[in-house]
Amino acid sequence: MQPTQHFSLLTRLPTVTITAPSSALLPVSNTLAAQPNAGYKVKVRLRKRCQHCFYVRRRGRWFIECKEKGRHKQMQ
Numbered sequence: 001m002q003p004t005q006h007f008s009l010l011t012r013l014p015t016v017t018i019t020a021p022s023s024a025l026l027p028v029s030n031t032l033a034a035q036p037n038a039g040y041k042v043k044v045r046l047r048k049r050c051q052h053c054f055y056v057r058r059r060g061r062w063f064i065e066c067k068e069k070g071r072h073k074q075m076q
């Protein structure tokens with residue numbers, strides 16, 4: 001019975017080494033998503049989605065802010 005236990009330990013080891021690099025890649029994708037404009041949807045044409053949305057001009061770009069729903073925020 002003991003040899004089978006050793007085998008299960010050996011088979012688990014490769015899976016651990018495989019999951020380690022993929023988790024190490026996650027911070028890289030997080031830094032890519034953590035841009036200054038995070039939270040804004042990038043649109044070619046901005047569109048107000050409710051009556052609380054309003055246009056804001058910043059750094060030569062038009063943004064849409066929304067006081068009611070933050071997910072309405074868009075940028076060009």
Ligand SMILES: [Zn+2]
Binds near residue numbers: 049052066
């Ligand atoms: Zn809105």
